[in-house]
Amino acid sequence: MTTPPEICDTGCGLNATLRIISGKWKPLILFLLRDEPKRYGELKRLMQGVSDKVLIQQLKDLEADHVLARTDYQEVPPRVDYAVTPLGRSLAEAIVPLCTWGTENAVEMARIFAERDALP
Known part of the structure; x- marks a missing residue:
């Protein structure tokens, strides 16, 4: 099996890792979910400053990259949780x-x- 170019360009897997966690909130999402699944509302409360649009998109990206699983319990009212x-x-x-x-x-x-913020 050949190593894909995006993994070996720099001699390590950093490029592949950064492709998965790129985005301001993705590392925090993974960190918050590392111990137990959480519902969307709980994640939103823990991540002050993230918009619904951005959080939803980053959750979808992480799910597409197979690092998150979304479980829809098919209940009314809707209940969905996310887990690593x-x-x-x-x-x-x-x-x-x-x-x-x-x-x-x-x-x-x-x-x-x-100091950086004070620079013109």
Whole structure:
């Protein structure tokens, strides 16, 4: 089996990974779903600032990439939840160190962002 070009262009799988998690909210979606399924409304509450249109599209993209599974329970009122697939779980676990890094460096990053935002 030959490795697809989008995986080996840089000598590692970073291109393929970035194709899946590209988008402002996709890494956060995966991080929030890593431990248990969540309904749309719960995700929306946890992700302050995301529009319905963007959240719906990013959920659809992640489902199309086979890292999320959408379960429709065919009930009235409608009940749907989202969960990571085994492939998605491994990707979500790879995101955890990035979260840790952000937490450990939050004060310095806030200072840097404030400086950057103050630039003309």
